[in-house]
Amino acid sequence: MFGFNYYTPTKVVFGKDTENQVADLVKEFGGTKVLVHYGGGSVVRSGLLARVTDKLEEAGIPYVTLGGAVPNPHLGLVYEGIELCKKEKVDFLLGVGGGSAIDSAKAIGYGVANEGDVWDFYDYKRKATGCLPLGVILTIAATGSEMSDSSVITKEEGLVKRGYSSNYARPKFAIMNPELTMTLPDYQTACGCTDIMMHTMERYFTNGGNMEITDALAEGLLRTVKKNALILNEDPKNYDARAEVMWAGSLAHNGLTGCGNDGGDWMTHKLEHELGGLYDVAHGAGLAAIWGSWARYVYKDCLPRFRKFAINVMDVEEVGSDEEIALCGIEAMEEFYRTIHMPTNLRELGVNPTEEELALMAKKCAIGVGGEMGSAKVLNEEAMLAIYKASM
Ligand code: NZQ
Ligand code: ZN
Secondary structure: OOOOOOOOOOOOEOOHHHHHHHHHHHHHHHOOOOEEEOOOOOHHOHHHHHHHHHHHOOOOOOOOEEOOOOOOOOOHHHHHHHHHHHHHHHEEEEEEHHHHHHHHHHHHHHHHOEEEEEEEHHHHOOOOOHHHHHHHHHHHHHOOOOOOOOOEEEOOOOOOOEEEOHHHOOEEEEEEEEHHHHHHHHHHHHHHHHHHHHHHHHHOOOOOOHHHHHHHHHHHHHHHHHHHHHHHOOOOOOHHHHHHHHHHHHHHHHHHHHOOOOOOOHHHHHHHHHHHHHHOOOOHHHHHHHHHHHHHHHHHHHHHHHHHHHHHHHOOOOOHHHHHHHHHHHHHHHHHHOOOOOOOOOHOOOOOOOHHHHHHHHHHHHHHHOOOOOOOOOOOOHHHHHHHHHOO
């Protein structure tokens, strides 16, 4: 088992009507002028945005708004947000929405707090030395960005999707009212559940470290999300299931399920980010489409973990060889994806890359990870291409 830093400074305010506390929380963390940043309009339609700005007005906190963060959020809007914040002397960011609005807010925060081009951080050219303080009102359980150190931005030129992580961008507070997720389309709910499970699985399928307590937390989280995703599949307004999934989403990506291991595998995410950049697919669906091919490519190099996953998470019987049990676990996971209407290959995802596009994605992915990466199995460009081809 390895040593680790566990840093989760985000104050979580969880439960019904918690968005009403937004003004107090902004004040608590020193905000005197706020940029309220949101996505394509779901928070306008649901009335959440108006409720939030009303609360700020009642409390005498000045604010400006900027909507338009698209799924796989764009760098262009980040630049716009940075200019707006500088012009309006904004000192606090409030991301209202999903991972895209939150990540876009984080990037704006880097751009305001640091000189030069914010893309440099996502292009691994230099490191940020700060970020404007940020609070979050979450409307979709998925990325865990509400507690995570990461943000993922797409540069329109060249369709390059890259993540940047630093503790500066961990939100000061996260307001999580499970009821706010009830307006989600079923597809987005399923995408979110997939992403939450994948954040845990990326840290679980590793060949370094591994602690019993971390495994127990991870397996419990995976079983809980699987069970409640199936409940939401039938009963989308089920509050308790919404709440279980929402809290799981935060715990899956705040570092808890990685303590003691070697940092995680993360190759399914890296392979998906190329799909998201090039084809603008929903992140969770892209992960589901690629995971089975990745798993079959790597499982022999990480057999004890795949066997454990099959038995402890997917309820596979302990019958047959380790390889047979591991493969049954992979098949059971894909069956689960199908049940919640997630794709298990690129065709079902709705994309049909040419040979050249597959090669381009593998090349960009390899560049993005500095040549090779992975813990279950280290993958180079050739291996990445093989997985993309297997997922067709
Ligand atoms: O844009 P609006 O109109 O708000 O609609 C969104 C969007 O169309 C909609 N939505 C969200 N909450 C809703 C709702 N519709 C109705 N009712 C609600 N309550 O759902 C759609 C998806 O929203 P988005 O924010 O894009 O989803 P998600 O939270 O899955 O974020 C995806 C982005 O986060 C990145 C992904 O790569 C992708 O770019 N990730 C960020 C991570 C992080 N910061 O830690 C880690 C992840 O692995 C991931 O890479
Ligand atoms: Zn993810």
